[in-house]
Amino acid sequence: MGLSWQQGPLSTGAIGHFLTPEPLPERLLFAERLRRRMRVKFNDTFIADSENVVLLHEPGRYPVAYLPREDIDAQALVAREKVTHHKDLGDTAWYAVHAGDRTTERAAWEFTALPGYAADLQGRIAFAWRAMDAFYEEDERILGHAADPYHRIDIRNTSRALEVRLGDTVIAHSEHPVVLYESGFAPRWYVPRADIDESRLHPVEGQTFCPYKGLCDYYDIGEAHRAAWSYRNAYRAVDKINDLVSFEADKVQGYLDGARLHVKPGQNVIPHGVDRGLDVEEVKAH
Structure with missing residues (x-):
């Protein structure tokens, strides 16, 4: 489960509730520094390596890691015209990911019109988990989804x-x-x-x-x-x-x-x- 997945406190199906005098918004997003080195492998090449990762917990989703653009191989991201809209975080630009002889469409994204309260995600890219070959913390492969520190x-x-x-x-x-x-x-x-x-x-x-x-x-x-x-x-x-x-x-x-x-x-x-x-x-x- 974790913070926002299944019945976690930030999920839409939470089994508990916050004791507050005013009702909270139906959707609460939570961002935090991962404080771990993360690397991303695609086509047997490490295309990203960062110690400055932000983990986004969004209701109904597994946590997603966002890496700063400067920690990503610039040749790995191929901009596309595809733009979608996130209900909380605004316009979302999509990228193909390329390395060697392989290219995968819609494999990464970036929020390009973030509201002020979401500035922590400015200039950061997320990679689709199953579109990549593997994600690593240090030299150990992380399986399934980004490690959720709130899962017990x-x-x-x-x-x-x-x-x-x-x-x-x-x-x-x-x-x-x-x-x-x-x-x-x-x-x-x-x-x-x-x-x-x-x-x-x-x-x-x-x-x-x-x-x-x-x-x-x-x-x-x-x-x-x-x-x-x-x-x-x-x-x-x-x-x-x-x-x-x-x-x-x-x-x-x-x-x-x-x-x-x-x-x-x-x-x-x-x-x-x-x-x-x-x-x-x-x-x-x-």
Whole structure:
């Protein structure tokens, strides 16, 4: 989630509210210095290298990094006549990005008529994440989207009883599940495979990617499509859920200490595809 994505405090679906005497605007944008060196690679060439990055948090979007023009290879940006209008930040000029024998259209943009309150973004360029080959902080590749300093994950062991059923069939029963709390999402309950009837789990093709947990595999259960998932090679930071299985509460029936689990509106995770040129081994090593 983070500051402005999913149900964060600056998102349009925030689960909390600011305690202020006057209502806040429906849309609040937040800009801050990233305070990290960022590099951008395109066609095997680093076309940008900056220690002066501004991160923009905009409702309903992942954070976006804006780099000063002077830290970008001038030959990499090809101006186009395409101009759009941002509802908060004004006219937006678009660029093709070029390096070597490759050019990608509408791969970068700049706000050219910023209101005074948004001067922090003046003279800065943003690159479309999936149009680039990779983004780096120092020498480490950043996966999925710009790193969000407000995203948090806590994982706790518990002795509560969790049972998962599909109709009258018990799929899993555990007296020691693990619960994962992730900013803005419903708690996710992970079950050791020893507590699952794995004959009911049918692997399906297609993985998604979480910048904080790694590659995710999915399972059908009977007619319930992608009703369970597992991070079979979870990142070290979340290794307590490594190879455990979690279940989608709106596709199968989960009971915690006998009480039915439900996912509230807006708390379902919106999954990522896998970044361009990213292979499984690189994710595992991250």
